[in-house]
Every structure is written in C-alpha cells, then in structure tokens.
Amino acid sequence: MLKGKTAVITGGTRGIGKAIARKFAENGANVAVIATSDSEGARETVRDLQNLGVNARLYTCDVRDAQMVDSVKEEILADFEKVDILVNNAGVTRDNLLAGLSIIDIDDVIDINLKGTIFMTRAFIREFVKNRGGNVINISSVVGLMGNKGQANYAASKAGVVGLTKSVAKEYGRKNIRCNAIAPGYIETDMTRKLSDEKKGEIAGAIPMTKLGKPEDVANTALFLASDLSGYITGEIIKVDGGMYV
Numbered sequence: 155m156l157k158g159k160t161a162v163i164t165g166g167t168r169g170i171g172k173a174i175a176r177k178f179a180e181n182g183a184n185v186a187v188i189a190t191s192d193s194e195g196a197r198e199t200v201r202d203l204q205n206l207g208v209n210a211r212l213y214t215c216d217v218r219d220a221q222m223v224d225s226v227k228e229e230i231l232a233d234f235e236k237v238d239i240l241v242n243n244a245g246v247t248r249d250n251l252l253a254g255l256s257i258i259d260i261d262d263v264i265d266i267n268l269k270g271t272i273f274m275t276r277a278f279i280r281e282f283v284k285n286r287g288g289n290v291i292n293i294s295s296v297v298g299l300m301g302n303k304g305q306a307n308y309a310a311s312k313a314g315v316v317g318l319t320k321s322v323a324k325e326y327g328r329k330n331i332r333c334n335a336i337a338p339g340y341i342e343t344d345m346t347r348k349l350s351d352e353k354k355g356e357i358a359g360a361i362p363m364t365k366l367g368k369p370e371d372v373a374n375t376a377l378f379l380a381s382d383l384s385g386y387i388t389g390e391i392i393k394v395d396g397g398m399y400v
C-alpha cells in the first residue's frame with residue numbers, strides 16, 4: 155500500500171510509533187525513525203524493520219530543539235531520495251492537578267508534544283511543497299478533545315495539535331499536502347503501563363468497548379491516513395478510542 159514511499163516517524167522505536175513504523179514497513183514504505191537516543195533497543199527496532207526488506211534508518215533528535223530538527227531533516231533528505239509522509243508521534247505526559255504542575259512539567263509537555271510537532275511539520279512542509287505533495291499525520295489524543303482531570307498541560311498540548319492539524323490542512327491543501335490527526339484513547343504502551351491495575355480497570359469500565367486499545371489499532375488508522383484510501387481526507391481528527399469519547 156505504501157510501496158516506494160518514505161515515511162519519517164518521531165518516537166518510532168517504542169509504543170505507538172514503533173507499531174506505525176512496522177505497519178508502514180510491512181506495507182512497503184522506507185522508514186526514517188527518530189528517537190531521543192541511539193540505544194540498543196532503538197537499533198534493534200530498526201534492524202527488525204530492515205529485515206522486512208525496506209530501507210530503515212535510525213536518527214537521534216530532540217524534537218524540542220528547532221535547530222536539531224532542521225539538521226535531522228537534512229540528514230534524512232541526504233539518505234533518502236524524497237520524503238512523502240511525516241508522522242508526528244513523539245509525546246510525553248507529566249500528569250498532576252493544575253495547581254501541582256511545575257514549570258518543568260508544563261514546559262516539557264508543551265515543548266515536546268506541541269512545539270516539537272510544529273517544528274517537525276515546519277521543517278518538512280517546505281520539502282512537501284517542493285515535491286508538490288505530502289502527508290502529515292499527527293498523534294493527538296482524545297484528551298485534547300474532551301479535557302481530563304490531572305492532565306491540563308497534556309490536554310492543552312494535544313488540543314494545540316488539533317489546531318495545528320486543521321491550519322496546515324487549510325494552508326497547504328492546494329499544494330496537494332494533506333494533514334490529519336489521530337486521537338487515541340487509552341492505548342497499552344509504556345505511557346499507560348505506569349497506571350495501576352485498579353486505575354486501568356476503572357478506565358476500561360468507562361469505555362464502551364470495555365478494554366484499552368493496542369498500538370496496532372492506532373497503526374492501522376495511520377496506514378489508512380498514509381495511503382491513497384484516504385486521498386480526499388484532510389484536516390480530520392480520527393478517534394481511535396473504543397468509543398471512550400462519543
């Protein structure tokens with residue numbers, strides 16, 4: 155479905171990003187995977203992708219740093235002929251009730267989840283304009299649509315990603331560039347692994363489908379958005395949440 159395409163995926167060596175990288179590679183895409191460090195785990199993930207017969211490479215970048223983002227873009231463009239798809243997946247939580255949030259908790263979440271997504275998109279959009287086409291997929295969250303107690307910083311960052319997504323869709327639709335977002339509900343990854351079993355049970359009980367989602371559930375939607383099957387869809391936010399926010 156993505157044969158001959160190249161995708162850049164931030165946070166592509168763990169959790170949802172890793173599932174997206176694998177799904178894309180299984181469907182023929184070359185993948186440039188960005189992680190914060192060149193760890194053995196990250197290298198192993200990339201080797202697994204290469205074993206699927208595609209060109210896969212690991213890059214390190216802190217998406218908070220606009221200069222690093224611009225230079226990793228140059229590195230990627232030097233290694234791959236052309237980039238077709240950008241998946242802004244990197245994200246963190248620093249949860250607390252609003253009054254208890256430290257400045258660092260606020261800065262980290264806004265800088266990585268929102269500013270990082272803006273920096274990456276800004277860097278690659280020029281390339282997409284030059285190529286007369288491109289596809290941006292942002293990973294937001296249902297929390298960005300509905301708000302959540304204890305996640306004011308995170309919800310604000312993810313709501314910002316929704317505004318960014320719609321604006322990019324409006325600005326660049328005429329240039330054959332699509333921009334959509336996925337809003338996952340609770341997905342089983344390192345991010346949610348820290349929740350107690352009791353809390354997970356409580357969350358599952360509030361979801362119509364009575365279970366947490368899997369990274370593959372998000373990856374399948376990312377594949378749809380990356381492919382021509384969604385060719386006339388832009389500016390859309392697709393929830394993958396088992397009905398959590400209906």
Ligand code: NDP
Binds near residue numbers: 190218243266337342
């Ligand atoms: P994980 O905690 O498993 O992975 C987070 C990823 O983000 C890691 O790959 C990490 O890289 C990367 N990352 C963190 N900080 C930076 C940074 N400064 N620069 C570059 N990369 C960074 O999270 P998930 O897989 O669960 O989450 C992926 C996305 O999905 C996030 O945006 C999250 O907000 C969103 N989401 C997740 C939900 C869930 O329930 N899990 C629900 C809704 C949305 P490294 O491996 O190098 O540390």
